[in-house]
Structure formats: C-alpha cells, structure tokens
Amino acid sequence: MPYKTTPARPICAGEQGVNGTMVVRELSREAYEQVLSARTAPVPVEQLPVWLDYQKTIEGRSPWGYCSVESDGQVIAAVAFSQFETHGYRFLRAPHGPVWIVDRTPELERAVLEAISAYVRGRDRKQVFMRMAVETPCDLACPVLSTLPYDTTVVIDLTGGDDEILARMKPRGRRDVRKALRECPAQMADETARAAEDFSEYYQVMCETGSRDGFAPAPCADYQNMVRILGAEHCRVLAARVDGKVVAWSLLTISGALATRYYAATAIGSGRLRVADALLFFECQQAAELGCAAYDLMAIGSDFQPELKNLNEFKTKFAKEGVRAVAPDRDVPLKKAFYTALVKARGLRSAIRKAR
Numbered sequence: 001m002p003y004k005t006t007p008a009r010p011i012c013a014g015e016q017g018v019n020g021t022m023v024v025r026e027l028s029r030e031a032y033e034q035v036l037s038a039r040t041a042p043v044p045v046e047q048l049p050v051w052l053d054y055q056k057t058i059e060g061r062s063p064w065g066y067c068s069v070e071s072d073g074q075v076i077a078a079v080a081f082s083q084f085e086t087h088g089y090r091f092l093r094a095p096h097g098p099v100w101i102v103d104r105t106p107e108l109e110r111a112v113l114e115a116i117s118a119y120v121r122g123r124d125r126k127q128v129f130m131r132m133a134v135e136t137p138c139d140l141a142c143p144v145l146s147t148l149p150y151d152t153t154v155v156i157d158l159t160g161g162d163d164e165i166l167a168r169m170k171p172r173g174r175r176d177v178r179k180a181l182r183e184c185p186a187q188m189a190d191e192t193a194r195a196a197e198d199f200s201e202y203y204q205v206m207c208e209t210g211s212r213d214g215f216a217p218a219p220c221a222d223y224q225n226m227v228r229i230l231g232a233e234h235c236r237v238l239a240a241r242v243d244g245k246v247v248a249w250s251l252l253t254i255s256g257a258l259a260t261r262y263y264a265a266t267a268i269g270s271g272r273l274r275v276a277d278a279l280l281f282f283e284c285q286q287a288a289e290l291g292c293a294a295y296d297l298m299a300i301g302s303d304f305q306p307e308l309k310n311l312n313e314f315k316t317k318f319a320k321e322g323v324r325a326v327a328p329d330r331d332v333p334l335k336k337a338f339y340t341a342l343v344k345a346r347g348l349r350s351a352i353r354k355a356r
Helices: 027-036 050-057 106-123 162-167 171-183 190-195 198-213 220-234 277-290 306-316 336-355
Strands: 009-015 020-027 062-069 074-086 089-094 126-132 152-157 187-190 236-241 247-253 258-266 294-296 321-324 328-334
Touching: 009 171, 020 106, 027 050, 027 062, 027 074, 050 062, 050 074, 050 220, 062 106, 062 190, 074 106, 074 152, 106 126, 106 236, 126 336, 152 162, 162 171, 162 190, 171 277, 187 277, 187 328, 190 220, 190 236, 198 247, 198 258, 220 247, 220 294, 236 277, 247 277, 258 277, 328 336
Parallel strands: 089 126, 258 294
Antiparallel strands: 009 020, 020 062, 062 074, 074 089, 126 328, 152 294, 152 321, 187 236, 236 247, 247 258
C-alpha cells in the first residue's frame, strides 16, 4: 500500500529479518494514519495519534514520532512513540505497540525490535530504552523498571444484544447482574461532556478508590485532559448517581469496534448498593450502541503478574470464555550500561525499603 514518508529519511536499520532487510521509515502523522488503515483489527487507542496529543499535556512527556518497519517493500508494523523524561534520563514508550500489520511470529518480532532499536539509536542518542509490547521473551527485552505490566485480560463479546451478553457470562456474573438490575437504586448515564468540563466530582470518587485500594491517583487534570482531548469518538465517561451524587464511574476508550475499560472508581460504601455490577452491564450496553463488538476489561492477574490476581474474581465472571493473552510491556535497552545501572539502583532502593 503506497504512503507518504517524510523526506529526511527513510533510514535503513541494517538488520536482516526473516523476510529480507528490515527498513525503518520515519512517518508523518498523516502517513502513519494511512499505514494503520491497512490493519483490519482495531488499533490500540494508545497507538493513535490523538493519544500523543493527550500525552503532551502531562508533565515530562512529549510526542517523539511515528515510524513503520518494512521488509521486501511490505509494511510489517508501525509504532507511535511518546518520550518520557524522569530522574534525569529519557526513554520512549509505545503502549501496545508496535501495531502489527501482518501476523506476528517470534522471529519476526525479534527482527522488528532489532530494526527499531537501530533506528532509534541512529536518530536520538539520548534515549536509554524503549518500553513497548513484546509478546515473546528474548534477550533484547527485560522486565520493566516500573509500572505493573500484564499479559492477560478479559474481553466481553458485545454482539447479539443484552440477552446474548448475559448468556455468555459465568452463572455468578449473570446472577449478580440480574440482581443488581433489580435492586440497584443508581441512575446510569453517559456524562462525557460534563466530565470534560469539570472532572472534580469524579476525581473525588477516584481518590476514595485509591485510599481504599492502596494507590495514588494521577492529578485530576490528567483525567480531564484525557476526556477532552480524546473526545467522544475515542473516550466516554459513564457514571452512576444515587440522589444526584456520583457513587461510581468508568472511563471507556474506543478505537474502531473495540472499547476498553481504562479507569473505574467506586465510592466507599457503594458495594452494598450493587453499583459495580449494574454499571459494568450499562457500559456493555452503551459500548454496543456505539458500534463496539468487544469490551476489554483491561488486565487480570496471572503467573506473569500475580499482583493483579485480586482483579480476577470480579472481571472473569462477566465472560466465561473471555480470558485473552496480551503482549506485555517490556523494556528494550538502548544504552545497556546505563540501563544496567538503573536496574541496580532500583534493586538497592528495594533492599533499603525492606530493611526498614
């Protein structure tokens, strides 16, 4: 498929892939979007250009650019990178990237990683590593320095209407949803426009959730900017209110026929009202009405990431055959000595915390 590249490059990474020499081309935003149009499956929202527009509103982050990887004239994959600056060093991040245009194999994935690594080193020597989705473990990639990557998720099939969605749940999920629909007093609504104007009411509930579950929410402006910049085409806020007060909400991202439950928050005490089950089913209904065929609940625990296993009981009940493997985030070092020093420093900090 022909597409326009920026005239300053292509850059040949000089790597041999399984189908011939891998060539990495720097792309304009428009050329990148044209490459993505060749993909039949939904593109992860984090790999859309609008995601980079959102990222630049967060301190320490900025768009780095787009590129494609070709072999024998065929586009194999494409990727959108944001640059992160933290603790005096820089790295690139491409959540759920690269976007694969052809079927991924371990050999092809390794060749693409080698080619992109050579391209980034040639273009920007300040980058210490790349954080991206790597399906098959290899010596090019390491466990991430920070964050909690996951390799398993739950995807709800939204096709066929409400009865079919319920029929595909586990018996417990179906029972809990039906009981919630009978007993939950909350009123559900799409409040995307309201959240884009003022996120403070929703943020209060997120802070309650963080206090209960042991995490620190991002600044309020990050959530509001996400809703505002992604827009209703790619982001929706669905809320549950009791007596006019928000008691739970979820933020959905949308890309093509795929919706993803990116954030969710519930007020303390809302569990007895069965709000969580009622809201999640409302989310399924709304996503289906928007033309989505699948709803990704985004991350459950596994042997790869046991810290997330507390999510499994709730999420898996909504889709008895919905568990899916996901390529997890891994770090691909570009400056190996520097990266090794970062790993050692992290280990030292961890040892000091344990000793206290």
